[in-house]
Amino acid sequence: MIPLPTPQQLRYLTALAEFQHFGRAADACAVTQSTLSAGLLALERQMDARILDRDSGKRVMFTPLGRELVERARHALQALTAMVETADASRSPMSGRLRLGVIPTVSPFLLPRLMPALRTAFPALRLFLREDTTRNLVEDLGNGRLDLALLALPCACAGTDTMKVARDPFFAALPPGHKLASQSIVTAAALAAESLLLLEDGHCLRDQALSACGVERDDGPGGEYAATSLHTLAQMVAGGLGVTVLPELAIKAGLTDGTGIVLRPIAGDGAYRTLGFAWRPGAPRAAEFRALAPVLAGVVAG
Secondary structure: OOOOOOHHHHHHHHHHHHHOOHHHHHHHOOOOHHHHHHHHHHHHHHHOOOOEOOOOOOOOOEOHHHHHHHHHHHHHHHHHHHHHHHHHHHHOOOOEEEEEEEOOOOHHHHHHHHHHHHHHHOOOEEEEEEEOOHHHHHHHHHOOOOOEEEEEEOOOOOOOEEEEEEEEEEEEEEOOOOHHHHOOOEOHHHHHOOOEOEEOOOOHHHHHHHHHOOOOOOOOOOOOOEEOOHHHHHHHHHOOOOEEEEEHHHHHOOOOOOOOOEEEEEOOOOOEEEEEEEEOOOOOOHHHHHHHHHHHHHHHHO
């Protein structure tokens, strides 16, 4: 029989590709650097192939074959993990570890209510949380660092299976005394004509807010200002720097309380984002992920 690499050797290989540093890769694998180096050297000898370019000095450099083997190692580890997860799911559905990623424009406003609801509905489920941008969460799904992501749809999440769960309406957020505050409903065109404040690049809510206002790109009078969080964005509006679009989820959680910000509905049918789940295609726990949807929908509606 052909000698096969061990799962540990595959972990060493993928960790080194991820961290680009022998010491950090060894820490991630909970081994010493010498153990990781020896394991990779043994893998090269076993496969009679040069995986690392050791003529590149201190930099971690993979050969073309090495880069291909890294991708195959990732797929192999995902397949092995899926085997174990399938067996676990058949024995005890909705139990064990679940690594959930959540975007920053959702997590602080939803998790304080969602976590208790999930603990009540699924007491045997152990949730490990990670907050990051959509792009990074989708990447983590692909490489197996996350099982499930809670995102705002639509998003750049090609290569994942997605499920729409609940709508999160947008509201126009206006400084105290703003001329649009006298209107009961604000049109997207009126918002687009103002100095529109947005989040930094990398936040999907930035593009969704532009879409809600009918703006294709942010080159307007407020385009030079960008906030790092919804909390900062709200304070900028309260300070009279411009107007913005805020999701109802954050407003219900008290984002604008005490700021004096005036909130108005936005006219039209497209002023909302959709909250939903994303996971790797073929995930063995997909049925469990779908079972979480009613709990999420109930919390959002509450």
